[in-house]
Amino acid sequence: MADNPYDAPAKAAIAIDPDSGKILYAKNVDEPLGIASTTKLITAYMTLDAIKKGTLHWDDKVEMSEYAYALTQDPQASNIAVKDPTEAFSIRDLFNAAMIQSANSAAITLAEKIGGSEPKFVDMMKTQLAYWGITDGKLVNASGLNNSVLGKNIYPGSSETDENKLSAKDLAIIAQHLIRDFPEVLEVTKQTVAIFDKGGASEQTLATYNYMLPSLPAARNGVDGLKTGTTEFAGACFVGTTMQNNFRIITVVLYADNAETDDYARFTATGGLMNEVYGNWQAKTIATKGIKMENPEAPTQLTVIDGKQDSVKVLPNNDFSAVIPMVDNDTKTTLTFNKKQDAPVTAAIEKNQKLVKVSFQIKDKLGYLPGSDGNTFYLTATKSVPRSNAVKVMWNHFVRFVNDKL
Incomplete structure (x- = not known):
């Protein structure tokens, strides 16, 4: 500035x-x-x-x-x-x-x-x-x-x-x-x-x-x-x-x-x-629809519980840009994900279902309006994962119960 x-x-x-x-x-x-x-x-x-x-x-x-x-x-x-x-x-x-x-x-x-x-x-x-x-x-x-x-x-x-x-x-x-x-x-x-x-x-x-x-x-x-x-x-x-x-x-x-x-x-x-x-401010691309994010903390895959597949890939559901300062004077930006790589999610999962919430925030002297605290977007499932049949689900729950107790 x-x-x-x-x-x-x-x-x-x-x-x-x-x-x-x-x-x-x-x-x-x-x-x-x-x-x-x-x-x-x-x-x-x-x-x-x-x-x-x-x-x-x-x-x-x-x-x-x-x-x-x-x-x-x-x-x-x-x-x-x-x-x-x-x-x-x-x-x-x-x-x-x-x-x-x-x-x-x-x-x-x-x-x-x-x-x-x-x-x-x-x-x-x-x-x-x-x-x-x-x-x-x-x-x-x-x-x-x-x-x-x-x-x-x-x-x-x-x-x-x-x-x-x-x-x-x-x-x-x-x-x-x-x-x-x-x-x-x-x-x-x-x-x-x-x-x-x-x-x-x-x-x-x-x-x-x-x-x-x-x-x-x-x-x-x-x-x-x-x-x-x-x-x-x-x-x-x-x-x-x-x-x-x-x-x-x-x-x-x-x-x-x-x-x-x-x-x-x-x-x-x-x-x-x-x-x-x-x-003094510019729009910066943070995520591109369907493209893996460059941020190393961004999950690309989650573990599926009780599904017919063991995992599901996640990618940004839309293009997302944020308004940021051109010069980083006394400014800190944060990008956080509410799930980590391979975090568990439970089937059934629909294609394009929102699975990971991504929050972008700028911390500076100006702050945000009351009731606002930054931008949010989502990483969504790239495909659907049906739920396993009831017998398989019961067996999986039994195995997890035994493993937790041992």
Whole structure:
């Protein structure tokens, strides 16, 4: 690493490898700060989860509440233009509007549909975050707006000026779960424009605020998400993701420097952070599918108990690479196998059955996100081994019993 460590021009910043949870850069990552509309990453996760569970469907139609509709008429709230307050919109349109154009009324409508009310949905959001180990933040709504814009429709017990707060690390965890559990979200967040309510009274073109997407002013190759956020309290924020040099990263920038005078400050900060990561980390092949590993501790064969064959060969079930530092300053990497050469396994064994768990871990000052501790992959059986007949199995057990007692 450089003698003069990189200092991201923001109040807080983090970069991670979403596959392993490895932290690749960190600055003030534990302080809860305003997150503005990056809140919608949680709303998006909850929506996609409801669709996965079958309690919500993309083609379901929902009318906006008086509260959500009123916000579409408020210039303080980033939104869509809704002409008919009785018009119903599809979940897909609302999701696109929330994620592409950061439409607050769309996020609120999704929240009310899923939770029954926005406060109940906020409670669901808190439960989800707690499940991920996030307990240090404050959530008061599903949109990220300051409560001052919401009038009487604020979360019980919150103040008229409250706003959502999470740490940069918290947002990295949320984004990691979002793209890991629902990678299809990137098909939405990579869009620069989309049609809302096609053929309806409120048909319009949605336009992204993520100017790092292709053809936009701060475009960067590989960027395909995720979400901007801006309020006076939170400043200019951006949770980004890009795929370069054969590995994906997630970045979080909170309260970017100089955003008062530079509309692209959050993207400049993100671009610099991405350069820092890709200039110091690389993807290294650890295993190749079907090829014996070079590591001397890697087992290639296991002993089969009660099988029609006495042994079975094991090889990597997939190509596997890990993100590692280019320079090994104060860094230690470990590759461990939960079985040794000729370790016993019991028949029957299926071809491609996972038999040896392989764990790869990097030990350094940056560490991993909570709930993450490295990469895992498996060595699998190269062929099936049927179980011996019952008489043979009983005889084998008798012989082992006698040998153990002698």
